[in-house]
């Protein structure tokens with residue numbers, strides 16, 4: 129079983145960053161922790177014009193973007 133962390137949409141900030149998606153993990157806990165960590169970091173490090181949050185599905189954690197990124 130693998131658990132996936134992906135992003136809804138790769139905005140310019142993500143493309144310019146060192147983050148790569150999707151990421152896979154062998155446990156739900158790790159995937160969830162990493163998704164929340166990444167969303168926090170992205171909120172702190174990126175252009176700050178948008179907010180990221182994590183949407184949980186069964187075996188998938190999708191980082192969603194709340195506001196459109198001007199660097200899209």
Ligand SMILES: [Zn+2]
Pocket residue numbers: 139140141142174175176177178197198199
């Ligand atoms: Zn951005």
